[in-house]
Amino acid sequence: MPESSAVAPAEPKYTYAGTREYAAGELIEGKRKSVSPDSDAVMDHARASGRFAARSGLVREEAAAVLPGSFYQWTKDGVTAPGFAGCLPVLMIVAGIIWLLTLYIANPKSIGGDEYGVPVLLVVIGFVGVGIAMKVESKRFEPQRKELVARMVEAALQTFDTEATARGPRPTPQSYGVGHEGAERLAAEWMRHLGVLDAKVTRQSGDGGIDVTSTHYLAQVKNYAGNVAIESVRALHGVATAERKRSLFFTSGRMSVESVAFADRAGMALIHYDAVAGSISGLNDLGRAVCDSRSIPDVMPVL
Structure with a gap:
């Protein structure tokens, strides 16, 4: 023929030599979503990661070593809102943009003039404020984040154990x-x-x-x-x-x-x-x- x-x-897609490296990389680079710490999606992700680790050839010790860092990386997107501390900077951004639009509508030819300086500065200060607020919020969330990661690791390893017993080496x-x-x-x-x-x-x-x-x-x-x-x-x-x-x-x-x-x-x-x-x-x-x-x-x- x-x-x-x-x-x-x-x-x-998987080779024996690269399985563990692939599994670790996939867990860390896995698609992240902005979710509430109490969302079912968090534990669903943890259990799916445990199942993936078992099916990819990781032994339990390797999974236990990889999962915490993977989940810590994944939960970094869990805090995307600036929180209450960021309300004023957000208002500054909105006010600055509205001010700029008003100036442009009133006189399109004046764009870039001195009158644009204050609203532009207002927007810039607002964005800087939002960044600072998000860092503050992230630091405040850190203890909760560590607790969340610990719960995710526990759920993932439970799924790993169940999956591992359902298959041979x-x-x-x-x-x-x-x-x-x-x-x-x-x-x-x-x-x-x-x-x-x-x-x-x-x-x-x-x-x-x-x-x-x-x-x-x-x-x-x-x-x-x-x-x-x-x-x-x-x-x-x-x-x-x-x-x-x-x-x-x-x-x-x-x-x-x-x-x-x-x-x-x-x-x-x-x-x-x-x-x-x-x-x-x-x-x-x-x-x-x-x-x-x-x-x-x-x-x-x-x-």
Whole structure:
């Protein structure tokens, strides 16, 4: 089959070497919003961060070290209003702008004249006052901010612990690659890491080509560099349908365009694994969703 009719593995979003650095950076640079300290959004962000840390491969000690700084950075935007102390500077800004507009409307040709000096100065002083007021307000908020960060860390670590117990350890890179049996074990490890804790390599004869099985999921593994033909994908779907289970196809190679199209219709996740790098990436939309979310059950609910 020509290269043009095959789907090559995408560049992995996560690699084993960069996972921890990526997780720490994502937590710190995460999208921040101006929210009330009592808002549900604050704890939602904390729990989401704990879940992200667990799925990204951080161990608990690393998460506990990263999260406080991450949340302290995130909450810096929690105080954006200048508070009561900033009311006068804000009024000065408004008064200055109205004054300037009045002068311009009265005589547009006089713009830049001496009469503009006082209102411009009023606006400048107002902005300086707002900046000072915000610093004062931020300092006043500091004890409350530290307490808030502590509560966020506690909520995040609780979620981290729950998430960590719902998945196996991340597979380690295999410097010399893997053979076929090693690939089956690797796929089972990835499935456990992605939340299917009872995934195990099957040794049954007449299993329809199934390499990894669990209560709700089946997987086939092709450990070669070539293209996976549509017949293999159809066969996996047939067995999964008969057993009323969701299906995943792991390969170190590529998928034909026909295989991808069939898997999309069948609701099958196609996943490329790199045993040496210790990474995975999706070969279709469902596979990419599984890899990006780091959770098979979240993306592929049981039937």
